[in-house]
Amino acid sequence: MKKLVILGAGTAGTIMLNKLSAALDKKEWQITIVDQNETHYYQPGFLFIPFGIYTRDDVIKPRRDFFPSGTEVIISPIELILPAENKVKLANGKVLNYDYLIIATGTQIRPEELDGLTGDGWRQNIFDFYTVDGAVALSNFLKYWKGGKMVLNIVEMPIKCPVAPLEFVFLADWWFTEQGIRDKVEIEYVTPLPGAFTKPIASKFLGQFLEKKNINLTTDFSTGKVDSGNNKIVSWDGKEISYDLLVTIPTNMGSDLIARSGMGDDLNYVPTDPKTLQSKNYENVFVIGDAVDLPTSKAGSVAHFEAEILFENFLRKIEGRKLEPKFDGHANCFIESGFGKGILIDFNYDVEPLPGKFPLPGIGPFSLLQETRMNHWGKMTFRSVYWNLLLKGAELPVESQMNMAGKMRMQQ
């Protein structure tokens, strides 16, 4: 029997499991998947919890609902990868041998990386929404909030789903309006980036949206500490911003498992070939999803595109063929913009988000870098697509490589 071990049963690990389980001969292959807990979280849904649109129950399902029969499932924290010995040690004492390994352990928030963040104010008037507990706590806080100054602060880049903080303030603007207290709330968006977003054209476009919605933008702010006694965030170069409510996007880091195993960079991301998704250091190890060190967004849509390419490359690898350098960094993100509308961006390693149309066979074109109701519909439909199609490894009518069709090049 040949052995494939998949570490992490989140978005990327589950997709790979389903795709490979359907393709590999069960008589020849044993596939094992390991995760530390039983619950699968639909993370894009966390965004909607603070505003009462989703509850905790709307974003969770048992992981096992998505595992094909014949899979060996192990629920245990993973202790160590020994890539030179083709072994994985689990916290429950078990040692797994593998012929091939897929690392899909994602990225997690690390509030303790910022001085003062988890002090007295944590979950009192400081919240995150990148965890389900944080999102629920924030929802309970907002229900009774009478207004004041809300600061959204991105502590450090890169973060997963880099559009989520923008979506949060867009939705907050809508929600406070619905509650009849928008005039009592000041919203400030504080980012270490030089603009509203990472890439120039989208940054300019989204910056105009912030302005239109009366959200103040503070750029180039590298947060050094939180002074929760005085409700202030302080930058490394001494600038201060006060808040009544701080919504923080803490530092994101890959699993400590990666650091313990000596396989990561300074943020515990695994050095990965940008085009084939093979580990740069071990030829029988592949990396997918948020765990990679690649210059594209850490997003579920990216994990999905990567999965198509990794699937092909995995089959090539076991047949002794050369890997195809086909992954282009493709990312596709719906941005919820409030008041029942949304924006769509589509980009890759080389092409930044451009305006135009995004063709989708059978459903019709979505507008790119433009606010429409259709894009909001796309965002809200994504949850059922995620549970019913994406995780199960089904083919979606979206190409894994980015397509220029419909996009407009602009004169800068």
Add this chain to the structure above:
Amino acid sequence: MAMKNLAGKTVEVNDEGFLANPNDWTEDMAPELAKEEGINTLTEQHLKVIRFMRQDYKEKGQIPTIRRIKNASGVGVQDLYALFPEGPAKKAAKIAGLGKPVGCV
């Protein structure tokens, strides 16, 4: 791309003044590059960071991030901001003759 005279040598620079080719760099160019960034004297501490960045780039093929510099050179983030005000990653990379660090996505 533009050409520029640094420490008596002519080198290629991009439109933001970053050296196009890190191999063109020699340490005697650092003070001139630093002046462009508003740093009039380079101290031993500045040079420690710059030498670390050169070395790390040579080994890893990547321009080190602030976090990398902090973890591996031992110079704290607060100190990095004091040495290279506003944008230590970018400023120090420029003075070290490395390209502009890739932004985030």
